[in-house]
Amino acid sequence: MINFELTREYIENLRELIEVNDETAIKLLLEELHPADIAEVYEELDLDEAKVLYFLLDDDTAADVLTELEEDDRRRFLTSLPSEVIAKRFIDRMDTDDAADILGELDVAKQQEVLSHLDDISNAGDIADLLSYDEDTAGGMMAKELIKVKENWSVPTCLRSMRKQAEEVDEVYYVYVVNADGVLVGTLSLKRMLLSPIDTQIKNILNDDIISVRVDAASEEVANIMDKYGLVALPVIDGVGRLVGRITIDDVVDVMREEAEKDYQMASGITEDVEISDTVWIHTRARIPWLLIGMLGGIIGSRLVGGFVGLLQQHPELAFFMPLIGAMGGNVGIQSSAIIVQSLASGSLGIDTNWTKLLKELTIALLNASVLSSIIFGYNYFIGAELALTGTVAAAMFSVVVFASLFGTFIPLFLSKIKIDPAVATGPFVTTLNDIIGMFIYLMFGTLFYNLFV
């Protein structure tokens, strides 16, 4: 049984063996590992060390390891290899979907070169087909490998064909049934096959309650369908219903994880998909854009606050609560946006109209705003602050919470409508905007209350 944990000792040991070129010991060290574990080991090595190791692996393992590598590492590795080696040692041994994903990371000229070196023309054709789809659609996620049988076949014909087809397919899951035109008409579960007498006709045991997606469906939709219906494999059809490929759950798990990570990173103000192991340069590049936007917002905010310089000079105590009002606007806005963004992502928005949603959010906001502004009013009253300050802070708190809630609900709904990823609404952009508007509301109330009461 494999239960491998990567340690520094392991890597140091391996590096020493690579340096003295002890092939036998290296092979022994890697032998028991799963390709996903070997990929982890690779990511701790430099390119030359990695190459030494790579050519000690048997071909199938090498191809599996390549699939498991991080995109950046893989590209660097492949760029250093001739097209023929890529074709014969790697691409030829992969499932079509992995092959297309990996080729898609190379430039078009190199793609063509690699494809021209493949021995099996029909395999090359399948990969070229897959390369033509957008990677964020069902077409870009599917593999060509699947087992299909014709509806007018008998079980023995079927079994013979399946045995042959099964050699090309890693995990079977379902056997798809098509009609004479290649249109998907149903599935045959392996369990049903195990339980059926041998002389049954296919059309009598097929299950025609079949869920499929069109080749141009978005990858998020694919993930939502497979999650909702608990599917491990989903057939992909073209515009007229012909079966063109199959998406398996492992690819969808990746999409879901990436999707969730992307939303989370967006909410945290990170613009690229960074891993902790990426370089300092990549990290800086991923973080600075939002910081600059935040800074621009802060500068605009400083000019806005500057407009109230007279008020602040006379009543510097107004500055005491500026951080509180700014933070509250930001916090409330993010909460409201996050709920909408998540519902949009998981497709659980329900059938309420946008107006109903805003109305509900307004109720929640009024409730929260009442609680929060009462507390801050009580606090200022208790510590004996001036009435004008007490009133300003409480009134601003109430208005800012209500405004930020509605704004935080409206923005992602609006972005989604105009086909922009709504997750940006939970990022620093909306927070910054809420900050500025909150400051304006606060200082306007300040002007009003100090004129009224002082």
Next chain:
Amino acid sequence: MINFELTREYIENLRELIEVNDETAIKLLLEELHPADIAEVYEELDLDEAKVLYFLLDDDTAADVLTELEEDDRRRFLTSLPSEVIAKRFIDRMDTDDAADILGELDVAKQQEVLSHLDDISNAGDIADLLSYDEDTAGGMMAKELIKVKENWSVPTCLRSMRKQAEEVDEVYYVYVVNADGVLVGTLSLKRMLLSPIDTQIKNILNDDIISVRVDAASEEVANIMDKYGLVALPVIDGVGRLVGRITIDDVVDVMREEAEKDYQMASGITEDVEISDTVWIHTRARIPWLLIGMLGGIIGSRLVGGFVGLLQQHPELAFFMPLIGAMGGNVGIQSSAIIVQSLASGSLGIDTNWTKLLKELTIALLNASVLSSIIFGYNYFIGAELALTGTVAAAMFSVVVFASLFGTFIPLFLSKIKIDPAVATGPFVTTLNDIIGMFIYLMFGTLFYNLFV
């Protein structure tokens, strides 16, 4: 083929049919739907309407729909039914893992009552077993349904046994091989079975490179293993290696989605797992705790800023940049935390020590801090601000960015070490703390620079 989209018209139509009690029309309307779709329909109905519908479904569909419902809706529904109905109509028809999950939502007395009404004692025993595990462990996720064969069987014996066992198991995926003591020794893939001659011995075709988890492994670990190794089913073993259950990918997809959603909600300051369809009351309850913490932070901040009232009175222009400094501290801190939190969640932290990570973060922080403070210095210089103000803002910007980066990196690492979910570090708590400390740094620099230059 089913491709159902829930519309308001559909629900209104259904409600009218329920009101006039037109059973035939209702059945017709629901007939084509997948249980997951029926569950969506249910969630738009009130309890009485839902009950009418429920008893029109055939028993297997009713059980499937129950599994698909949101936890709150399901509990409300089950609480209104007698234990015998729950046992015979629902629990008896479910897989053991779903049965245990659903029973686990009821109180212990009701659990016992329902179990006592089950006809199949061994099924009841399996469910009781599963109920004893923590729901966030492998034991709490696994099902008892699986296909296992003994290593000393021949293929024909195996096939006979498998046919019988397959009747109880929804998706087969793998056939597990155990020795005489019940210890897991390998798997038999269905594909391999399809391709092997009928007279093969099991021990000669089993695959002994098998990945398993112990029954007490955390659900996050289970998800990471299945994702990393691309598994659709994972066997669960007890302390001495005996096969006790099996976890399938669909359960793991739920865990992953929940985990990702939880981190995202935590980062957004939401304390409960809320759906957009939840009541106003639940939404308010989920949001207000963090807002109160933010408010407490803001109040502490107001006292801190209050300590500098003399400075602010003389130099109200210092207030102009308070929102900027506060926002930057918050933004930078969240970015740093998010990267650590995500690496911890996906198990991709690598083998660097915490010191190496902090050092790297320091480099990134110094880079970002230099860029940002140069820009704000340039801006203030360009608009002709006082030298003291220009210096204060630039120096504070630099310090706050560096401090918030290190703080944002350190806190989640520390929380993870003391076994607290590090995702809280990206929530309003750390943001608020960064805000206050940022304000303090800023006003201290203000005091220093105005004493130096004015």
